[in-house]
Amino acid sequence: MSVVTRYIEVHTKGGTDVIDLTRGIKTELKTTRLNQGTVTVFVSGSTAGLTTVEYEPGLIKDLKHFFEKIAPENERYAHEETWHDGNGHSHIRASFLGPSITLPFINGELTLGTWQQCILIDFDNRARERRVILQFVGE
Amino acid sequence: MSVVTRYIEVHTKGGTDVIDLTRGIKTELKTTRLNQGTVTVFVSGSTAGLTTVEYEPGLIKDLKHFFEKIAPENERYAHEETWHDGNGHSHIRASFLGPSITLPFINGELTLGTWQQCILIDFDNRARERRVILQFVGE
Amino acid sequence: MSVVTRYIEVHTKGGTDVIDLTRGIKTELKTTRLNQGTVTVFVSGSTAGLTTVEYEPGLIKDLKHFFEKIAPENERYAHEETWHDGNGHSHIRASFLGPSITLPFINGELTLGTWQQCILIDFDNRARERRVILQFVGE
Numbered sequence: 001m002s003v004v005t006r007y008i009e010v011h012t013k014g015g016t017d018v019i020d021l022t023r024g025i026k027t028e029l030k031t032t033r034l035n036q037g038t039v040t041v042f043v044s045g046s047t048a049g050l051t052t053v054e055y056e057p058g059l060i061k062d063l064k065h066f067f068e069k070i071a072p073e074n075e076r077y078a079h080e081e082t083w084h085d086g087n088g089h090s091h092i093r094a095s096f097l098g099p100s101i102t103l104p105f106i107n108g109e110l111t112l113g114t115w116q117q118c119i120l121i122d123f124d125n126r127a128r129e130r131r132v133i134l135q136f137v138g139e
Numbered sequence: 140m141s142v143v144t145r146y147i148e149v150h151t152k153g154g155t156d157v158i159d160l161t162r163g164i165k166t167e168l169k170t171t172r173l174n175q176g177t178v179t180v181f182v183s184g185s186t187a188g189l190t191t192v193e194y195e196p197g198l199i200k201d202l203k204h205f206f207e208k209i210a211p212e213n214e215r216y217a218h219e220e221t222w223h224d225g226n227g228h229s230h231i232r233a234s235f236l237g238p239s240i241t242l243p244f245i246n247g248e249l250t251l252g253t254w255q256q257c258i259l260i261d262f263d264n265r266a267r268e269r270r271v272i273l274q275f276v277g278e
Numbered sequence: 279m280s281v282v283t284r285y286i287e288v289h290t291k292g293g294t295d296v297i298d299l300t301r302g303i304k305t306e307l308k309t310t311r312l313n314q315g316t317v318t319v320f321v322s323g324s325t326a327g328l329t330t331v332e333y334e335p336g337l338i339k340d341l342k343h344f345f346e347k348i349a350p351e352n353e354r355y356a357h358e359e360t361w362h363d364g365n366g367h368s369h370i371r372a373s374f375l376g377p378s379i380t381l382p383f384i385n386g387e388l389t390l391g392t393w394q395q396c397i398l399i400d401f402d403n404r405a406r407e408r409r410v411i412l413q414f415v416g417e
Contacts, residue, residue: 001140001279003314003417005384036142038179038241038274040316040380044391046332053234054185058217059227065217066231070209070348078336078343088337092344095331099394102179102241102316102380104274106144111272113183116238133389135316135382137276137415139142140279175281177318177380177413192373193324197356198366204356205370209348241318241380243413245283250411252322255377276415278281 004032006134012048012122016064016093020055021132022110022117028134029105037138039110040102044131047090047124049097055117067093067123090123097121105138143171145273151187151261155203155232159194160271161249161256167273168244176277178249179241183270186229186263188236194256206232206262229262236260244277282310284412290326290400294342294371298333299410300388300395306412307383315416317388318380322409325368325402327375333395345371345401368401375399383416 006028010019025039041050053059077088103118104111112118122128145167149158164178180189192198216227242257243250251257261267284306288297303317319328331337348371355366381396382389390396400406 001142001417003279003316005314005382036144036274038142038276040382042380042382042389044389044394046330046391046394051234052185052238054218054230056218056221058219058221059230059234061217062227062231063234066210066235071344078339079332079334080336082334082336088340091332091337092340095329095337095341096344096375097235098237098376098379099330100380101237102181102239104144104179104181104272106272106274111181111183113185116183116185133382133384135314135384137316139140140281175283175413177281177415190373191324191377193357193369195357195360197358197360198369198373200356201366201370202373205349205374236374237376240376241320241378243283243318243320243411245411245413250320250322252324255322255324278279 001139004136008132010130012128012130014122014124014126014128016067017122018060019120020117021120025118026110032136034136034138035108036106038102038104040135042100042133043120047087047094048122049094049099050101050120051097052116052118054115087125090125093123140278143275147271149269151267151269153261153263153265153267155206156261157199158259159256160259164257165249171275173275173277174247175245177241177243179274181239181272182259186226186233187259187261188233188238189240189259190236191255191257193254226264229264232262279417282414286410288408290406290408292400292402292404292406294345295400296338297398298395299398303396304388310414312414312416313386314384316380316382318413320378320411321398325365325372326398326400327372327377328379328398329375330394330396332393365403368403371401
């Protein structure tokens with residue numbers, strides 16, 4: 001059993017930008033030479049989140065629409081009174097989606113379905129450089 | 140320390156069907172003979188999700204009502220234009236709930252509360268066979 | 279590799295009370311003497327949840343407002359017909375947020391961002407004593 005840390009550097013456009021991390025995670029998993037275990041995918045910072053989705057253009061639009069509906073950009077946020085940076089909605093969206101997802105791997109392969117990709121969503125209102133942490137625990 | 144993989148096969152009815160996995164997870168935990176660690180419960184596919192709830196009929200109704208309210212079945216989804224399979228809402232609900240939950244176990248027992256069950260919610264619009272992965276990491 | 283269990287005892291006021299656990303988790307991480315791994319933070323019970331946020335008063339207000347908007351306290355919940363304890367909204371909010379979050383640590387330090395705190399949200403409608411479980415897996 002061991003712990004292996006890897007990173008994926010991502011350039012995002014912000015504005016609920018949806019980035020497919022799947023290929024990057026698979027590539028890094030190969031380099032660990034681990035066969036069985038879990039990988040915790042984690043993004044530092046409080047305006048981005050992680051989940052899975054069938055990565056196709058329709059659903060990317062639908063996701064953006066969904067987040068705009070339940071935590072609209074132009075609503076009034078008390079966070080504005082503290083920082084005046086216009087990204088109150090980004091924080092709320094990131095908090096309920098969550099910054100972390102743990103995925104099993106078996107026989108050296110991620111257990112994601114064929115039409116299931118692991119995505120980073122950057123909710124911030126500007127372009128960002130994000131360093132995604134992959135914490136592999138396995139044997 | 141070791142990694143032990145187990146599976147739970149579930150038949151669902153779709154339509155935000157809520158399935159209690161707790162007994163299955165407890166049974167599999169016993170077979171691992173592990174005492175301390177975590178189990179990552181994961182569902183492959185992009186139209187189902189995992190969480191915990193007090194599993195009683197009222198809350199099951201309330202959960203269905205909640206998901207219908209925030210991501211309605213009959214809203215227009217761009218996913219439809221790609222696949223025409225009528226399950227855009229299923230994907231959105233699954234993405235924000237998430238396909239993975241990690242639960243600690245201590246002295247061979249899950250740490251769930253007495254009125255807290257681990258559930259699979261199948262958001263797809265048809266019956267499905269789901270294979271839930273249990274990735275135990277522990278000693 | 280080993281598993282180390284720690285606890286944080288928290289007194290909450292209920293009513294979507296937001297509690298910063300970050301310092302407690304960091305303190306417990308030091309006592310484990312682990313350098314690399316993950317910590318699964320978990321709350322037993324079905325009316326509380328975990329996530330991360332920039333812990334500042336504006337966002338705490340915004341989070342409370344968000345949860346009240348998507349799962350209002352005074353809506354009618356079928357859970358009421360079972361238990362009559364007035365906390366149907368607490369259960370729905372908790373299920374939606376989730377009771378568990380897994381965070382990586384590297385070189386003995388949590389990988390949370392500077393403005394990213396790990397929080398417990400107690401959605402119950404009364405004060406509660408909560409025992410948060412920290413399950414460290416690492417080396």
